[in-house]
Amino acid sequence: MKRFIYIITDRNRKNLHVGLCSDLLKTLNFYTQMPTLFFDSAQQLNRLVYFEEINTEEQAMERFKYVSTFTRAQKEKMIRPVNPDWVDLTIGLNIESNLRTRPHMRPSVSALRKAVTSF
Structure with a gap:
């Protein structure tokens, strides 16, 4: 089962939190639902800036x-080559997960076969 190592930060980049999870989108959703779980409201962890997928x-x-065990400088050194502007990577993950799911309005292949054979 795949696991993810991630680094999440607040809007001011004050705190860098390292985490481990098996479902990255579910974990990020948890952070948005419980914004003050780890820190006060001024330091909400809501910006995914780095992640690794490990098998x-x-x-x-x-x-x-x-x-x-990394210091802040070491974590920044890890983040900057892959995300130099520290943009939130959650947006890209949400788009990618939506592309993987099958649209609900699209007819199934068996329904199309029934329509073709009924003539």
């Missing part, structure tokens, strides 16, 4: 432990 749970746990 095995053991590798993910080792990587998480390693990245968690």
